[in-house]
Amino acid sequence: MNAMDIEIRKLHPAIGAEVRGLDLTRPLPEATRQAVHQAWMDNLILVFPDQDITDEQQIAFSRGFGDLEVHHQKIIRSTRAPEIFRVANVDDDGKMMRPGNPVVEQLAQARRWHTDSSFREVPSMGSVLRGVEVSRTGGQTCFINMYAVLDALPPALRNQVEGRRARHDFGYLHAFAKLKPLSAEERAAMPPVWQPMVRRHPVTGRKSLYISPIYNDQVEGMSESDATAFIEELATFAEQDRFVYRHRWETNDMVIWDNRCTMHLVTPHDPEERRIMHRTTIAGEEAVVAA
Ligand code: OGA
Numbered sequence: 001m002n003a004m005d006i007e008i009r010k011l012h013p014a015i016g017a018e019v020r021g022l023d024l025t026r027p028l029p030e031a032t033r034q035a036v037h038q039a040w041m042d043n044l045i046l047v048f049p050d051q052d053i054t055d056e057q058q059i060a061f062s063r064g065f066g067d068l069e070v071h072h073q074k075i076i077r078s079t080r081a082p083e084i085f086r087v088a089n090v091d092d093d094g095k096m097m098r099p100g101n102p103v104v105e106q107l108a109q110a111r112r113w114h115t116d117s118s119f120r121e122v123p124s125m126g127s128v129l130r131g132v133e134v135s136r137t138g139g140q141t142c143f144i145n146m147y148a149v150l151d152a153l154p155p156a157l158r159n160q161v162e163g164r165r166a167r168h169d170f171g172y173l174h175a176f177a178k179l180k181p182l183s184a185e186e187r188a189a190m191p192p193v194w195q196p197m198v199r200r201h202p203v204t205g206r207k208s209l210y211i212s213p214i215y216n217d218q219v220e221g222m223s224e225s226d227a228t229a230f231i232e233e234l235a236t237f238a239e240q241d242r243f244v245y246r247h248r249w250e251t252n253d254m255v256i257w258d259n260r261c262t263m264h265l266v267t268p269h270d271p272e273e274r275r276i277m278h279r280t281t282i283a284g285e286e287a288v289v290a291a
Pocket residue numbers: 087110116127129139140141264265266277279
């Protein structure tokens with residue numbers, strides 16, 4: 001296999017491409033890895049269909065782009081590989097978890113727009129999600145091109161985000177959704193962080209709007225209620241069809257997205273239907289750069 005053999009097909013005018021012709025059971029030759037990286041930077045998210053691979057192979061593929069995060073909550077991690085973040089309503093032993101279960105309730109918050117690990121001092125570079133058991137009743141993942149959103153922002157909104165910072169707090173997710181409050185230890189592991197609302201991408205050099213509504217509880221110079229209303233207004237502008245690709249999962253699809261210039265959410269599905277997705281999270285390499 002060489003880099004010339006991969007086929008790339010756009011999925012939406014603003015965001016997303018499908019990549020065929022790759023065998024991810026084996027390490028990628030360096031030229032192919034670079035071609036995939038370039039396609040990723042150009043399209044923001046890539047879909048790799050028909051990747052019947054193991055967790056270890058997913059981990060190895062993801063490591064091709066950077067170090068991996070290990071999620072700070074044990075309840076979310078796979079007991080078999082700590083780098084696997086389980087987006088699932090079935091536990092590691094195959095037992096169905098239903099609404100009311102703390103894992104199910106926390107994962108349900110991904111139905112609102114966010115970007116992964118934005119609550120970290122150095123947020124994630126990207127995430128890789130593989131469909132192990134996909135939903136037929138919903139469970140579609142939607143992605144927004146946040147470069148395009150910034151470019152299209154009406155001047156009144158643009159003026160308000162320029163030079164401003166928003167706070168990202170992992171604990172806000174729990175407070176907002178009235179989940180079981182975090183323990184002192186969980187809070188101490190992830191103190192809130194302030195991040196610029198307009199950031200510059202370290203690879204492409206392009207500017208994007210950087211918000212993560214499930215974690216944003218404060219905006220500089222605003223009361224808390226104005227801040228959350230402002231974040232909602234930005235999210236409502238961002239979720240227009242012209243900026244959004246909706247992925248309808250097939251088993252063994254694997255998707256990689258860039259957390260530095262996109263937001264995503266998952267649509268609801270029948271809680272009695274099993275859904276198992278395995279995520280690896282590529283760590284960021286530098287603090288967010290204001291633009
Ligand atoms: C995630 C996430 C969406 C989904 O894995 O980070 O938000 O489709 N999941 O389950």
